[in-house]
């Protein structure tokens with residue numbers, strides 16, 4: 651259980667090392683790991699360690715510095731794992747393709763011509 655009494659989210663459990671993941675970067679508040687079903691040569695999830703915010707709209711309103719930190723970590727991953735260029739996607743709401751309701755960015759990089767998050 652989290653401090654709020656809610657069940658931990660999938661990504662909180664990854665941050666706590668309860669569920670294995672291929673972690674590529676970490677700060678005090680942010681963790682990044684390879685997506686389990688990659689849609690591009692580099693496909694990394696960047697997310698706050700705590701699941702306080704459901705989506706990027708909530709995060710931007712409540713903690714813009716944490717949103718900026720996600721972008722900064724994404725930029726570093728694209729530099730480390732690809733040529734520095736990247737696509738940053740925040741699926742927002744079920745109709746936007748969101749399935750994990752703990753805000754996260756998809757970092758796609760490295761040969762994006764064929765990359766799509768659809769299907």
Ligand code: AMP
Nearest residue numbers: 671684685686687741747748749750751
């Ligand atoms: P979204 O559909 O935008 O909510 O993105 C959730 C993402 O989490 C999907 O791209 C999934 O492939 C990914 N995912 C689900 N479970 C895991 C896991 N255990 N480790 C890494 N990525 C995962």
